[in-house]
């Protein structure tokens with residue numbers, strides 16, 4: 001396949017939309033922003049939650065072999081010493097002596113991408129974990145780290161979870177939550193940030209089964225992105241070369257998305273072997289093993305880990321969904337998001353601001369709210385309001401007009417086809433549920 005051409009227009013359009021319509025705001029914007037951190041606005045928080053829920057649904061709810069966990073973000077050096085992060089979780093960094101910018105040595109050639117100078121320092125290792133202190137005394141004994149991955153909480157709780165749930169391998173522990181990395185070069189909007197959210201699952205298996213479970217999870221996860229609307233041609237699998245494997249991995253395959261600047265990782269599926277459980281067992285002196293009563297055997301399970309980024313994945317869904325087309329001779333921007341990811345599934349739109357429409361419109365809103373996340377909008381012309389909803393991906397608009405008061409029917413408009421049909425209020429929920437079927 002030929003190399004993809006970067007589409008900077010798409011990137012700019014989506015970033016502008018995200019800001020303008022309340023998906024993602026630069027953090028601390030009134031103070032000029034803060035170092036590539038972002039806040040998720042009213043629509044972004046809904047969509048990000050939908051992405052995380054979609055992941056949780058497929059990884060936990062629809063399975064009987066995976067359970068959930070929500071571990072602490074603040075963690076002691078002991079965890080990161082044992083996991084290997086204190087010694088190996090670093091990126092090579094170079095400084096430009098001319099403009100003083102700092103870059104990841106493995107991301108640039110021999111030239112500063114900021115000023116073009118070739119006067120760069122030697123590469124030095126830069127520790128990526130955020131260090132802080134827990135408690136009132138700021139000394140070596142109070143050092144704590146913000147977790148750079150959610151994974152370790154699942155290893156340190158392995159025995160707690162195995163004992164309390166009576167799960168036996170193969171079984172998994174899933175977690176969604178914030179992780180922090182002091183990235184040298186964050187950028188490309190929320191693609192690489194210092195504070196981000198991960199969706200990770202550690203799947204504990206008998207060592208002999210690691211290979212087949214690895215293939216299974218690569219397939220499952222690859223299918224998940226397509227199930228939620230990313231076209232197959234915008235996704236690819238990329239096995240890691242031996243020299244780029246993480247310190248714990250015996251094999252990793254990335255699921256990559258075709259970002260406007262080229263292929264980029266959405267998720268890594270890794271065979272972490274028994275590296276982490278053995279490391280924590282040895283450092284803590286605790287047994288982190290599974291005792292198989294049927295065979296009287298004790299062993300340390302291998303771990304297959306599908307590790308995805310929630311915030312980065314949300315960005316990929318936005319990029320894949322953004323399109324422009326022409327409706328009634330007018331160009332419109334439309335986010336063709338899967339209804340399960342769209343911030344609002346339904347918008348209730350009284351045709352006019354006239355007070356006689358409001359009671360029925362609010363009745364329809366109250367009817368739908370327990371079933372769907374709804375918006376309610378009375379401002380501007382109905383055409384403008386349809387465009388506004390199209391642009392933020394709302395799959396269905398429900399228009400309440402003057403006939404509604406008489407015939408108790410509303411118009412349902414479809415975002416993608418713009419087709420409108422009249423539906424009795426009594427049958428509205430059934431009609432919308434019918435439209436959600438099949439996904």
Ligand code: GAP
Pocket residue numbers: 148149150151181183190191192193194195196197198200265266267268305307308309310311312313
């Ligand atoms: N526990 C394994 C692990 O953390 P990783 O490949 O470093 O593996 C997993 O991270 C996923 O987390 C990545 O595929 C990416 O989607 C997301 N991620 C990692 N660093 C990120 C960052 N700085 N900003 C946004 N997302 C990030």
